[in-house]
Amino acid sequence: VYELDKPEALAQFLQDADIRLVRAEYFLKLLQEKRPLKRRQEAEVPSETCSSLNHGVCSALVPHEEVQEWAQGRQHALIVSISHAWETREHPDPCRFQLQQIWNAVGLYAAANRAVWVFYDYMSLFQFKRQTEAQNESFRRSMNAMHMLYAHDSTHTFRIESLTPQDVWNTMLDESVPVYREETSAVEPRPLRCLTPNSNPYLQRGWCMAEIEWSSTRSDSSMHQRIGPGSEGAEHPGGRVPMAPDLFREQMHQAVFTHRSDVESVIRLQEKIFFQKVTVCKELTLSWLVPDQLSALA
Numbered sequence: 001v002y003e004l005d006k007p008e009a010l011a012q013f014l015q016d017a018d019i020r021l022v023r024a025e026y027f028l029k030l031l032q033e034k035r036p037l038k039r040r041q042e043a044e045v046p047s048e049t050c051s052s053l054n055h056g057v058c059s060a061l062v063p064h065e066e067v068q069e070w071a072q073g074r075q076h077a078l079i080v081s082i083s084h085a086w087e088t089r090e091h092p093d094p095c096r097f098q099l100q101q102i103w104n105a106v107g108l109y110a111a112a113n114r115a116v117w118v119f120y121d122y123m124s125l126f127q128f129k130r131q132t133e134a135q136n137e138s139f140r141r142s143m144n145a146m147h148m149l150y151a152h153d154s155t156h157t158f159r160i161e162s163l164t165p166q167d168v169w170n171t172m173l174d175e176s177v178p179v180y181r182e183e184t185s186a187v188e189p190r191p192l193r194c195l196t197p198n199s200n201p202y203l204q205r206g207w208c209m210a211e212i213e214w215s216s217t218r219s220d221s222s223m224h225q226r227i228g229p230g231s232e233g234a235e236h237p238g239g240r241v242p243m244a245p246d247l248f249r250e251q252m253h254q255a256v257f258t259h260r261s262d263v264e265s266v267i268r269l270q271e272k273i274f275f276q277k278v279t280v281c282k283e284l285t286l287s288w289l290v291p292d293q294l295s296a297l298a
Contacts, residue, residue, distance in 0.1 A: 002145060004277065005153045010079075011064075011071035013148045017141035018134075020061040021079065022123050024106040024116035025050040029060075030096075031103055036177055037093050037120065039127040041135075042187060052115070061124075062117050077115040080106060081149040083159035083211040084120075089196040090179040092122050095172050097164040101228035105158050119149045129180060147273050150214035155223070157215035161202040162229040206255035210266045216242040217277040245271040 003009040014021070020040065029050045030037065038048070040061075048060040069075040082102060086092040093099055106116045125142050126135040150157050169192070176189035202208050215224040221241065243251070249267050257263055 002148055004148070004151055004273075007071040007073075007154045010148060010152045010154050011067045013145055014067055015064045017145070018064075018126075018138040019119070019124050019142055019149075020044060020064075021067065021117035021119055022061055023050055023052060023058070024103070024110045024118060025052050026060040027099060027103045027118070028107065028110075031099055034096070036091065036096055037099055037122055038178070039180065039187065040123055040125055041127065041131075042178075043123045067117075075115070077117050078106075078109055079117050079119070079155045081119040081155050081157050081211075081215075082121075083150065083157055083208060083215065085160070085163060085200070085202045085205055085208060086198055087164055088192075088198060090190070091177050091195065093164075094177040094192050094195060095164045095168055097162075097168060098160050098228075101160050101162075102158070105227040119155075127180070129182060129185070147214045147269055150211050151217050151273050151277070153218055153220075153223075157211070157224040158227045159202075159208075159212065159215070159225070160228045161226055163199065163202070165229075200256045204256050206252060206257040206262065206266060209251060209255050210270060213243055213248055213270050214273055217273055219277075242274055242277070245274055248274075 002013045013019075020043075022043070026043075026048070042048070044059075044061050046059070049057050050060055052058050066075060070077050070079075082098075084092060084098050087097075088094055102118065102120070106118060109116045126139050130136050130139060149155060173193040174191055176191055177195065178187050179190050179195065180187050181190070212224075218224060245267075248270050252263055252267050255263075
């Protein structure tokens with residue numbers, strides 16, 4: 001069991017599960033080159049680099065050694081976990097809409113010469129089709145403790161509730177997106193119109209709802225906020241308080257899951273995290289709460 005309040009525990013989990021964080025500058029590079037997000041398998045190749053103010057040209061993904069340095073206090077970085085929808089079955093962000101929202105948010109920190117390391121599942125975890133037992137084991141370990149990225153007190157959560165605007169989607173229907181094709185066992189460009197869209201709203205998706213709840217268990221609610229359209233100019237960035245397990249169970253049975261078999265495991269994990277956090281929390285800082293969250297404190 002990994003502790004949710006110690007940086008060393010987070011670093012150890014990332015290493016044990018072989019999860020890689022992404023440098024903020026790499027998101028900017030992809031935007032500038034008009035390239036969509038890459039799978040973990042393609043993002044970790046040596047040719048994928050970015051320019052960092054602190055390190056010069058370096059790998060797009062953060063090595064485990066650097067994360068260990070951070071955990072020991074010898075390197076400073078802001079670790080951000082992105083909660084988002086997958087907009088097609090084959091690729092989460094084919095129109096680069098989420099990519100832009102991520103950079104809009106993390107770029108502010110990078111501009112202040114602060115290292116930002118991002119967890120984004122498509123780039124941080126090995127994706128379908130995993131080719132080796134090591135990749136499969138990495139994915140299993142990641143799924144068994146995925147809450148670490150969203151509930152740990154050393155991480156922040158930025159959630160993107162908005163989907164790509166329809167007019168943007170329509171203008172890009174003929175643009176190619178590199179996706180894995182099982183027919184050829186390779187990543188190949190495919191027109192957006194040939195991908196399988198998923199337009200279910202973010203707040204109705206089971207895994208997104210779970211990530212919201214995990215993120216809401218931190219002792220400081222300001223570490224969880226909404227980014228992207230709908231968040232600009234708001235009086236608060238959308239902080240939340242955790243939901244009681246019984247209510248969460250009810251909502252999960254109404255949520256949309258690609259695999260319904262995930263429901264019970266998500267429910268059990270949320271209950272475990274809720275009580276783990278509640279029983280040890282001695283101080284709670286609440287800020288940026290949306291109005292409907294105030295009633296949850298009663």
